[in-house]
Amino acid sequence: MTLFSGRQLLTSALEDFENQLRVETSLVASTLHEPIEKYLDQGLTEAEVLDAVTALESKTGMNIRVLRADGSIWLGGEADDNVQQFVNAAEVRAALNDLIIYDSRKVDGDPVLFSAASILDGDKIVGIAHLSAPSTAAEAAVRQRWVALGLTFLALTLAALFVSLYLSASLTRPMRSLQTAALSIADGDLTQRVNITRDDEIGDVGRAFNRMAEHVEQMMLEQRAFASNASHELRTPLTTMRLRVERLRSGTLDQEKVVRYSAEIEQELIRLTNLIEDLRTLSRADSNRLEIGSERVDAKRLATAVLHELASLRGERQITVTVQAQDTLPVQANMSHLRLVFRNLLENALKYTPVGGTITWSLTRENGEMISQVVDSGMGVSAEDLPNLFQRFYRVDKARNRRVAGSGLGLSLVQAVVEKYAGRVSISSDGIGHGTTTTVYWPVEQHIKSPPQLKTASHVSQKSFVPLGNV
Template sequence: MFGQWRLRTRLIVTFVSLILLGFAGLSLLAGNQISAGAVEDFERSLAAQATLVARSLREPLEHYVDGEASFATMQTAVTDLANDQNLQITLIDTDGFAWLSNDDSVGNVNLSQDPEVQAVLSGSQNSVFDTRANDQNIDTIYTAVPISEDGYLLSIVRVAAPASATASIINQRYLALAGGVLALTVLAVVAALWLSASFTRPLESLQASALKLAAGDLSQRVSISRQDELGQLGETFNHMAERVEAMLLEQKAFASNASHELRTPLTTIRLRSEALRDGGLDEATTRQYIAEIDDEVARLGRLVNDLIQLSRFDSGRAELGDEQIDPVRLGRSLCQQLQKTAVAKQITLVLDAPDHLPAIQANQSHVRIVLQNLLENALKYTPEGGEVRWRLALEEGYLRSDVQDSGMGLAAEDIPHLFERFYRADKAHTRTTGGAGLGLPLARSIVEFYNGRIDIHSDGVGRGTTATVWWPITSSS
């Protein structure tokens, strides 16, 4: 049942329960201390009163001993003090016999065996307290102090007060404790309500935004007003929402672009096929249409192959190669392979690399896809008479590859989108060269699959482009 409650309710119940349990334990401990402390305080007060009574009776007692005061005078002094201090006062001689009291029930009895009297007779300097029932069977606290002159004991003053007086003190302190606990409990409950609200309010906002996001509102974000774990959770949600929105928008764009890229060659193939089927074409036109169909089929093949490769790398289904690849040897092979294209466009293709570089571990076809794509792009977008320079070097544990061309360059606003699928900075130019905008996304997927990095840099339109790849060097190298 507890698990079915709302989080705020569970937090409040938990906080309040812990607070009440804590206060109950503290009250129990405090209660024991209150009882013991009240008795100690009352005994100290009783001892102080006994000392005061002894000082007040010393002079009358001296006069009485000297015969200068009557017994009635002593009786009056004792009675007045007893009434004033609200005590029972008894005077006891040096043999332990009571000889004067404000209480008529106390006669000339031997009290020497009472603990408080025995302590004074023995010369003890410490006050002794004893609680016992008096003649009326009422619990009473007794203590006694000496009245001395020049070191000689004249008499003993015993004072007594009902033990119920301590109960009154204890009750007063318990009431004060209960009031304090009640006030603290109210404050603690208010604090628990505020604290639970501060915890759950951001979570409720996050839940509402998550539900709206799940319903299709991709613009949902939560406001961040704190820097703790809940604030970090909100930032994580916003980051996730941005990623989801970007991914969905990318998927929509991908579906639109993919359908467009597939529709164009299919339309060409269909139109040329219908023309060939209808007949009536001369031999030259027939050969031209067949060649166009072959070109479009090849283009479709490249497009589908690139999409399959992208899907494998993005889903993690591609396998890491374990071939030890010599980058210098691979570079020379690719330059030789592309030299014919460079010569046809009167472009100078230069490989700038040392005689030896550490090997990289990968599938050679994967490395070829990346580097060949960058080189072909450089040749494709460099005008006749230009130059493509390819540098290979070792840099901080990576093989660094820089493909620099003197071609058409890139606008600053195009660079952030170059790795988006089907994105083309110069769509008209790309159409004529057969590109679909999948080469760079595929290259990045492969490089990142091997924990490398890829970057495209251009100083602007007409100022060339540099494509840089950092490929991890094999540790054994």
């Protein structure tokens, strides 16, 4: 690229010098027109015209001669000038035709540039201004251009080096900060973040890193809380069983207490088994090993079964449960998964609804989804607790001696299973004392048809309900 630029520069410098020579020749001819005209009118002497020629030589730095129309030397020049060399010179012949060109010839072995222009008196040529300059002048012009090119190239190189160093530093500094933060997180400092001061791609990487770090920190906090809560929930039934076993082994209990303690141990074993099964289901969901079922499940019939399973809890608390469902509600699911969702939602409502309260459970189908909504008249949920209800082991009643039994995993399980089926679950409440509404949206495969023994959905309006029972 530099060599190409140098060749272009050489060509440009020579052209500039040639143009300058032609311009100088034209100016010299114009300048000498007046003194020569006066000389011809005998207003000036030959010596005075020669002085004008000498002054122009000093001004232009070139050798100037004034030739006659026949090409012979009239004024100026060196004493040893060969007169004949100008008679047939190309620049002289061009000047006689009112043209200005330049020619290059060797004089005493050295290249010299020549140019000539006619001096006119009206239409008559009264003389020829003839200029010559050694080619060293052109070479000097080329050298000047080369020096300018070199300085420009050097300046550009230095600028490019400075810019590359600046860009390199601007890239490596944030990368080093990211590296330091990443190593700190690897060493256990999960609070480490990078300071972001730019809005380019590097800034985007920094923001992504901070989001990742926040996510990792949150995951670790949740994991620690999960381990702490799980150990407590596992320790509670184990402690109860150990105490009961110690009393039984003492041999000092009467038959009534033996029976009661045995029943309590059995209940704690059931509770422990259910807790382990819940944790196992959550683990499978977290590791994406919870397989989606392909069974055709009758949601209405399943709801009836769940209602009967919890009949004893309803009876103890004297709670009225009204279940409303469309006549036909087949959905694609694993029976145990949908049962888990239904049972947890209804059991949750029964536990948190006071004695004598009411629960309404509706099952509808809209826009390709089965919508299960449980509305209770229970204690309700405060606005600050609502966003946390799906956290594992989260309890609105945070005391260790809770009034309501449970592990705090029910809603987490419901959310994990529902989202596995591309559904969603939401909870709303108007506050403490105003009850709670839990809604599940479960996708329904459109190609699933009702079994022959059931009425099809076309026989019942989508908004119609068939009461399953009032208890």
